[in-house]
Amino acid sequence: MFVTDCKFLENELLDVVRLFKRRPENLTHSFRFEEGVFYNAFTIDGKQFSFEDRGQVCDELIFKRLERRFAKLRLYQILSAEYGEKMPWGALTGIRPTKLAYTEIENGRNFKDLFTQMQVADENIQLVEDILNAQKGIYEKKDGNTDLFVSIPFCPTKCAYCSFITAPIDRTRHFLPDYLNCLDKELAAAQESVGNLRSVYIGGGTPFALSVEELKRVLQAVQPLYEKFNPHVEYTVEAGRPDVFSADKLALLKDFGVTRICINPQSFSDETLQKIGRKHTVADVYKAFEMSKKYGFDINVDLIAGLEDETPEVFEHSVLEAVKTGADNITVHCLSLKSGAKLKEENSYLENNFISYMVASSRQILNQNGYLPYYMYRQKYQVGNNENVGWTKLNKACVYNIDIMEETADNLAVGANAVSKRVFNDKGLITRLASQKDLPTYIANVDEIIKKKREFFI
């Protein structure tokens, strides 16, 4: 049973509890603020704890921030001591560590002081510092900066861990002609809304699940935008799964000025690929690389740590193989199970004895091979309470990934389930506009969404 007298802190405190495998049977919390002091009192399975913390409060925003910070930290300290467990990110939950670090720096403080106070592990403080260094020259907080995202929610088959709206294309192909018409309309209308275009990203799903002709329609619709706003834009297509690669599609991308593609094997183990519902083999992954290399694209690769039954050795092998391909970016995701995923477990504490070891060994391998960490994010329900980190070869960082993770630029997102975003840096405000998730509803309402998007980007 969990009771708090402060509604505002309820979810924040529950997030801390969920970090631990062991849970208190009974937890009560009370909070008050008097004369500059934050009082937090906890009773945990009969044991009482109380804390007094001081902080300089100059406005409501800072008050809320400190209220949250002290309550979470104190609860974390109690549970960590009681259960003898330390978390890699200490009491930091629900916030992107790099965003928090930037906020501290903007306010003239050393971010490491806060991270140390929140009991973040030293290696993660170092990771954040390395990421900030790798983002220098790309990270830019300027109103009007815009990234364009085009959603292609079609895949050859559905992966077992996937919670995205996508469905196997065999079942949704009949929507494609109308869907492509909608993208044409949206992209034509988008010309009024683009500011300083920093990148274009056609993502999925699996854009290569489309035929050459269908893909060409999408590229043709995007073309006037980047030609008008930034002919040298970073232009990425998340080609996706190796089972749908073809030389024709790659040549088409080259013709349309695409600069970067993503090949997403997730694992270099045939056994795992089969278990997660992929219809391709590791040999297909190598073939996709071979095919792509002659076009000179920058190549991003995704791996997932914590996939079903994988041992650290199997995962390490995948990281080493990804390095061998010569990929420019390698992102190491830790499995995150959301509703909609076949592998979702009931237990919200996701235990994996190996995951921290896998993350540590991927860091070591990628570091040793000249890759730099350049973006990261954390998700709820992530196996082992770890993080996803994107690694890059020198000067090969993906602008789109940095803008998305740091939330420094508007995102003009078109297609079903696309979430557009406006960033007002001066006000510290971000607003979002989501399109309908399912294909028929999106198609039926596209005129309405175009109208709303126009108003949203004024």
Ligand code: SF4
């Ligand atoms: S390829 Fe990606 S989007 Fe498609 S089903 Fe698999 S995980 Fe989901």
